[in-house]
Amino acid sequence: FLAACGGGNEATNSNESKEQVGGDAEKSAGAVEAKIGVIAWMTGSGAGYGEAITNGINLALEEINAKGEVKIDLVVEDSAGKQEQALSAAQKLINSDNVTGLIGPTLSTEMNVVGPEADLAGVPTMGTSTTAQGIPEIGDYIFRDSIPESLAIPAAMQKAIDKYGVKKVAIMYGNDDVFTKSGFDTMKATAEEMGLEILTIETFQKGQSDYNAQLTKIKNLNPELILCSALYNEGAVIMDQARKMGLTVPFVGGNGFNSPEVIKIAGDAANGLIVATPWFGAKEDAKVQEFVKKYTEKFGKEPDQFAAQAYDGLYLFAEAIKNAGEADRDAVRDALAEIKDFEGILGVMSFDEVGDIVMDPTVLVIDGGQFKLFE
Ligand code: VAL
Numbered sequence: 321f322l323a324a325c326g327g328g329n330e331a332t333n334s335n336e337s338k339e340q341v342g343g344d345a346e347k348s349a350g351a352v353e354a355k356i357g358v359i360a361w362m363t364g365s366g367a368g369y370g371e372a373i374t375n376g377i378n379l380a381l382e383e384i385n386a387k388g389e390v391k392i393d394l395v396v397e398d399s400a401g402k403q404e405q406a407l408s409a410a411q412k413l414i415n416s417d418n419v420t421g422l423i424g425p426t427l428s429t430e431m432n433v434v435g436p437e438a439d440l441a442g443v444p445t446m447g448t449s450t451t452a453q454g455i456p457e458i459g460d461y462i463f464r465d466s467i468p469e470s471l472a473i474p475a476a477m478q479k480a481i482d483k484y485g486v487k488k489v490a491i492m493y494g495n496d497d498v499f500t501k502s503g504f505d506t507m508k509a510t511a512e513e514m515g516l517e518i519l520t521i522e523t524f525q526k527g528q529s530d531y532n533a534q535l536t537k538i539k540n541l542n543p544e545l546i547l548c549s550a551l552y553n554e555g556a557v558i559m560d561q562a563r564k565m566g567l568t569v570p571f572v573g574g575n576g577f578n579s580p581e582v583i584k585i586a587g588d589a590a591n592g593l594i595v596a597t598p599w600f601g602a603k604e605d606a607k608v609q610e611f612v613k614k615y616t617e618k619f620g621k622e623p624d625q626f627a628a629q630a631y632d633g634l635y636l637f638a639e640a641i642k643n644a645g646e647a648d649r650d651a652v653r654d655a656l657a658e659i660k661d662f663e664g665i666l667g668v669m670s671f672d673e674v675g676d677i678v679m680d681p682t683v684l685v686i687d688g689g690q691f692k693l694f695e
Contacts (some may be wrong), residue, residue: 351391354647356637357413359406359424359434362398365527365553368581369426369626370398373448375619376627377423379611380634390638399425406430407437414441420647421445423633428452428499435462444640444653448633449626451575452502456675461653463675465636465666466629469503469549469574472596472681474510476572477547479683479694480594481514484570486545488517490538492531492558493549495523503549503574511547519543524554531558532565539567551576556585563589570594570685578625583689594694596681598666599625602693611665632664 358377362370374396385391395417397409406425413419414437422445425434431450438445439459447455447464451472456462480486491507494500504521511518519541522534535558538546546562548555548571555577562571563586570592571577578595601612601622611631615623623631639662640655641647662669670678685694 351388352641352645352647353391353393354420354637354641354652355393355395355417356634357410357417357419357422358394358396359399359409359413359422359426359430360396361401361426361430363400366401366426366551368552368579369449372579372624372626373424373426373630375615376448376623376630377634379615379618379627380631380638384634384638390641392634392638392641395419399427399430401427401430403430403433407433410434410437414438414443419443420641420649420652421637423448423630423637426450427497428455428502429497431455431458431462432498435459438462442649442653444637444649444656446633446637446656448629449575450499452499453505454502460657460675461649463636463656463671463677465633465664465669465677466575467596467598467677467679467681469499469506473503473506473547473572473574475681476594476596476683476694477507477510477514480545480570480572481516483694484544486516488519488541488543489545489547490519490522490541490543491547491549492522492524492534492538494526494551494554496525497551499576500549500551500574503576507547507549507572507574524550524558526551526554528554529557531561535562535565535567538562539565543569545569546571548572549574549576552579552581553585556582556590559593560586560589568592575625578684580622580624580691583686588689590686591688593686594683595685595691596683597625598677598679598681599628600682600684600691600693601628605665607663608665628665632666632669635664636662636669 360370360373399406428450435458439461493504644651644655683694684691
């Protein structure tokens with residue numbers, strides 16, 4: 321029986337003293353301990369999103385635990401970009417691992433099934449990449465630190481239109497995904513509001529490899545700008561095929577395009593893609609540059625928007641856990657809702673009354689194989 325106590329006589333102490341003796345490092349004495357579950361798309365055609373997300377979270381974890389005010393234990397699950405897998409991961413994390421909170425899942429499509437489940441169970445959940453309309457509105461426990469399409473796309477469209485004097489656009493979108501559909505709704509409504517002529521609306525599905533029929537139709541109509549709502553894998557192939565058939569006009573893309581994977585897949589064909597994002601790695605800001613340096617040293621590549629949002633996402637949880645002073649789900653949910661002017665690498669962050677982040681986007685363009693400020 322004594323052996324089961326792990327050899328330390330402190331271990332036989334009561335629960336109240338456990339906090340002090342639980343961590344042998346001096347730093348974790350008195351630290352609030354909490355378990356956070358992460359659901360990310362880590363295998364398959366969108367694995368680039370999940371890689372960036374988990375890297376960002378792991379870097380934040382190291383820093384937070386080293387500071388010692390809060391001690392976070394992570395449990396990471398792969399959703400493979402699938403609703404059912406995301407849901408069973410959430411059920412495991414909520415019911416078996418007993419996590420205090422969730423980060424993810426990656427896709428809005430996945431959050432549409434995980435969100436209601438987490439909300440019902442009273443588990444505070446932070447979407448760090450879910451940008452479709454209506455995500456924080458799923459419930460009181462659902463937050464996000466990624467700006468919605470409804471804010472990002474109009475900002476990108478306005479800049480593109482001002483710069484190129486655009487009057488005629490074509491729209492292309494994936495009609496089998498919550499996020500790509502939501503981006504399309506915003507593109508269409510914004511084009512109408514701006515008085516642009518929509519020459520055609522073309523659709524595609526996840527995993528499609530040939531877009532020549534849609535692109536030929538678009539080319540024959542001579543648009544000055546193409547609005548495209550896609551995840552990076554489909555989006556990059558669309559741009560590649562468009563350029564190959566001589567469609568050289570600029571593209572405005574939604575959040576899914578905001579990944580270096582687009583450049584990796586499409587190469588020079590990605591030039592001329594305009595996106596809006598809360599993250600710009602070349603920003604002259606000490607906090608941003610320190611993050612870029614540390615991340616690049618640790619993972620051998622530069623962080624993207626998904627890494628940055630996930631990094632801040634875990635910091636927001638750590639802040640809420642610290643302020644709550646305990647790992648209780650309800651207390652952490654309330655503390656998250658109360659966060660005001662938190663200084664992250666994305667900027668100064670607060671949540672609005674539904675749990676959406678309040679932030680201004682920056683408009684970027686891919687030029688010479690790199691994301692640059694679009695001016
Ligand atoms: N932002 C998208 C979504 O909400 C992707 C790119 C993660 O589904």
